[in-house]
Amino acid sequence: MFYDDLKDALLDNATLAAVIGTRIYHGPLPLNTTQPAITYSDHELTRVYIDGGHQRDTRHELHFRTWADTPFAAADLATKLATALESLTSYFAIIENDTNDLNPDTAQHYRTVKAIVTEEALSATAYACTLALQAATLNLNNGTTYRLRSGYLPSPIFHLPTQSVDTILPLPMPAAIFHGYQNRPREITLGLRILGANPSAIATNLAALTAALGTETRTAARSRATLTFSTDNGTSRAIKGTIAAIDESPPWPRRFSNISTRCHLTITIYCQDPTWYNPTPVAISSAFNDATPVTVSLTNNGNEDTPLVLRISGAIQDPKLTDANGTVFELDLTVSAGGQVDYNFDMLDYAVTHTPSGGSATDVRNLQTTASRIPIVAPPGTNNLTIEAASGTATLTGYLYHRYTGHGQ
Numbered sequence: 001m002f003y004d005d006l007k008d009a010l011l012d013n014a015t016l017a018a019v020i021g022t023r024i025y026h027g028p029l030p031l032n033t034t035q036p037a038i039t040y041s042d043h044e045l046t047r048v049y050i051d052g053g054h055q056r057d058t059r060h061e062l063h064f065r066t067w068a069d070t071p072f073a074a075a076d077l078a079t080k081l082a083t084a085l086e087s088l089t090s091y092f093a094i095i096e097n098d099t100n101d102l103n104p105d106t107a108q109h110y111r112t113v114k115a116i117v118t119e120e121a122l123s124a125t126a127y128a129c130t131l132a133l134q135a136a137t138l139n140l141n142n143g144t145t146y147r148l149r150s151g152y153l154p155s156p157i158f159h160l161p162t163q164s165v166d167t168i169l170p171l172p173m174p175a176a177i178f179h180g181y182q183n184r185p186r187e188i189t190l191g192l193r194i195l196g197a198n199p200s201a202i203a204t205n206l207a208a209l210t211a212a213l214g215t216e217t218r219t220a221a222r223s224r225a226t227l228t229f230s231t232d233n234g235t236s237r238a239i240k241g242t243i244a245a246i247d248e249s250p251p252w253p254r255r256f257s258n259i260s261t262r263c264h265l266t267i268t269i270y271c272q273d274p275t276w277y278n279p280t281p282v283a284i285s286s287a288f289n290d291a292t293p294v295t296v297s298l299t300n301n302g303n304e305d306t307p308l309v310l311r312i313s314g315a316i317q318d319p320k321l322t323d324a325n326g327t328v329f330e331l332d333l334t335v336s337a338g339g340q341v342d343y344n345f346d347m348l349d350y351a352v353t354h355t356p357s358g359g360s361a362t363d364v365r366n367l368q369t370t371a372s373r374i375p376i377v378a379p380p381g382t383n384n385l386t387i388e389a390a391s392g393t394a395t396l397t398g399y400l401y402h403r404y405t406g407h408g409q
Contacts, residue, residue: 002060006117013084019077029067035108036068036077043114064113071109078111085115087196128230129190131267136212140192145205149191149264186274188227188241194263202263209265213246224348227269228279229407237407238279240348241271273348275304277401284310284398288387295384298324298400305377306403307345308385314394315339323376324383330369335392343398345375 003026010024011017023037043061066077129141129148141148194209196202223243230236245268278301288294300306305325312319315337320330331352335341338357341364344350352368353361378385378400387396 002058009088010081010084013080013087016080016084019080029065029108033067036066036073038064038066038077038081040064060117062115062117064115065110066113067108067110069109071111074109074111078113081113082115085113085117088117128228128236130228131190132226132228133212134224138209138212140190143195145195146209147193147195149193184274186239186241186271187244188239188269188271190227190267190269192265192267194265206263206265210246213243213267225269231407235407236279237276237404238401239269239271239276240273240346241269244268244270273346275403275405276407277302277306277403279401281399281401284308284385284396284400286387286396287394288389288396289393290391291388293386293388295386296396297382298378298385299382300378300380300400300402302401302403303380303405304403305379306400307347307375307377308343308398308400309346310343310376310396310398311340312343312387312394312396313340314392316392316394317390319389319394320387321376322386324379324385325377327373327376329372329374329376331364331367331372332369333364333367335394343376345377347375350374 007024007026011022020036020038021034023033025033025037025039027039027041029037029039040062043063064078064081066074066081068074068077127141127148129139131138131140138146140146192209194202194206196205224240225243226238226240228236228238245266247266247268282299284296284298286294286296298308308323310321312335314335316335318330318332319335319341320328321343322328329343329345331341333341333354335354336356339359340355342351342353342355342361344352350365352363352365354364355361376385
């Protein structure tokens with residue numbers, strides 16, 4: 001329940017708990033209560049619905065009273081309470097104002113602290129969000145240093161399950177002679193809230209994040225990123241892209257105002273391939289001998305073609321792959337015993353290398369035959385991949401990802 005959870009969260013603040021023990025009460029101050037103590041009451045409750053009707057936040061406007069024997073003690077307790085509210089990570093609190101007062105019937109001093117406390121639906125557990133860069137993986141919704149901002153689910157992904165990928169097809173060209181099609185890129189915006197127990201901590205966490213992102217975006221290779229995002233129904237999907245923009249949007253942390261007490265940062269990711277994939281790989285394994293074609297059954301539970309990542313190991317001549325779409329990729333290459341050929345048909349990471357026994361990997365994309373096409377994929381459903389060679393014996397290993405048009409599929 002919100003009230004019990006809020007009390008527990010406030011009492012996690014050691015400075016506040018040292019003064020009041022467990023004396024936080026929802027409602028009036030009980031008779032003969034030891035002071036200092038805190039009471040609070042509801043003034044207004046607001047529920048926020050966005051993203052197609054999904055409830056996102058519940059905002060409680062609360063009036064706290066800090067009770068003490070003197071106005072100075074009440075004011076000091078109010079300061080400690082405000083600090084505890086502002087340092088919450090399980091909730092988001094905005095301190096509006098505080099005022100001194102006196103109960104004329106009991107001559108008890110108190111100070112009123114008005115605050116808006118938001119139950120954020122974008123919890124760190126229900127909405128896990130990581131950004132894998134070249135040198136580090138950032139947890140962008142860990143609830144302690146970074147949180148996804150209200151209204152900032154990675155967008156546009158959440159018009160589910162009907163979201164589609166637009167395609168580009170040149171109108172003057174008959175579709176029958178147009179080789180394949182091109183998906184329109186996807187642009188994703190991540191709105192983050194930088195957390196911290198005080199302005200100094202917020203500044204430290206902001207500096208750490210911008211330094212990591214700034215270092216990664218100095219070169220084209222380092223700007224590459226993989227976003228993995230999980231929704232509250234347990235669906236976890238990933239997408240590859242490039243960090244296109246990083247924008248810090250004030251306000252700087254400020255107390256006793258209607259401005260947010262957290263610093264904001266917006267990250268824009270440009271995804272040339274707009275499809276999402278299940279980040280858990282599905283293993284591929286088989287073997288073949290001589291020139292006899294071998295079919296390998298592959299299952300792609302998604303609704304988009306998914307590129308394959310493969311390795312052929314063994315002494316073979318001219319390895320050849322044919323996918324269920326009829327696309328052929330063949331190398332004019334002799335692989336000696338102990339050697340291997342690695343294929344990555346993801347067009348964002350496309351590579352074909354040959355590593356001889358005891359040697360170094362070399363790029364052999366120039367050795368593909370004139371009939372070869374890319375990429376080699378597993379279409380949706382269960383289909384066969386055919387592998388063969390002019391001669392030799394080898395094993396095939398690799399993996400694929402279930403790939404989807406939209407995040408929630």
